[in-house]
Amino acid sequence: MAEDGDRLHDEAALRLAALDQRYTSNRREIVRVLSRAERPLTINEIVDTADSVPVSSAYRSLTVLAEARVVRKVAGNDDTGRFELAEDLSGQHHHHLICSNCGTVVDIAASPRLERALADAARAAAEEAGFEVHEHRIDLVGRCSNCT
Numbered sequence: 057m058a059e060d061g062d063r064l065h066d067e068a069a070l071r072l073a074a075l076d077q078r079y080t081s082n083r084r085e086i087v088r089v090l091s092r093a094e095r096p097l098t099i100n101e102i103v104d105t106a107d108s109v110p111v112s113s114a115y116r117s118l119t120v121l122a123e124a125r126v127v128r129k130v131a132g133n134d135d136t137g138r139f140e141l142a143e144d145l146s147g148q149h150h151h152h153l154i155c156s157n158c159g160t161v162v163d164i165a166a167s168p169r170l171e172r173a174l175a176d177a178a179r180a181a182a183e184e185a186g187f188e189v190h191e192h193r194i195d196l197v198g199r200c201s202n203c204t
């Protein structure tokens with residue numbers, strides 16, 4: 057969804073460098089694939105789409121990229137790990153629809169109305185605890201159109 061621009065890769069390289077990790081060609085390819093995806097991808101989907109990234113390397117790379125907060129692991133309704141670009145890198149705030157039958161996870165755009173209501177509710181709920189809210193994550197769980 058995001059631009060596959062230099063800025064994205066520069067920032068990814070910086071975040072890895074902060075952990076003394078290199079932005080290898082495999083890691084760059086994984087970031088490129090995720091930046092073009094319209095939903096969180098499983099490791100197998102990433103490997104199938106990527107240009108010659110072995111599964112073993114993809115596992116290790118995704119762990120490092122997640123540690124560096126370049127990518128984020130998305131919780132689904134099954135044990136399959138799915139990954140997407142960190143929101144502050146993709147610039148695409150969104151929520152997820154999760155099918156409890158087939159496990160599919162789909163991105164949905166956040167509506168301005170919902171975002172405003174959530175910001176107000178979050179502020180009110182967190183204020184008493186002295187908690188500062190930076191972001192929220194919303195997953196809607198149900199049945200996708202293929203499964204109904």
Ligand SMILES: [Zn+2]
Nearest residue numbers: 155158200203
């Ligand atoms: Zn489904």
Ligand SMILES: [Zn+2]
Nearest residue numbers: 149150166171
């Ligand atoms: Zn939102």
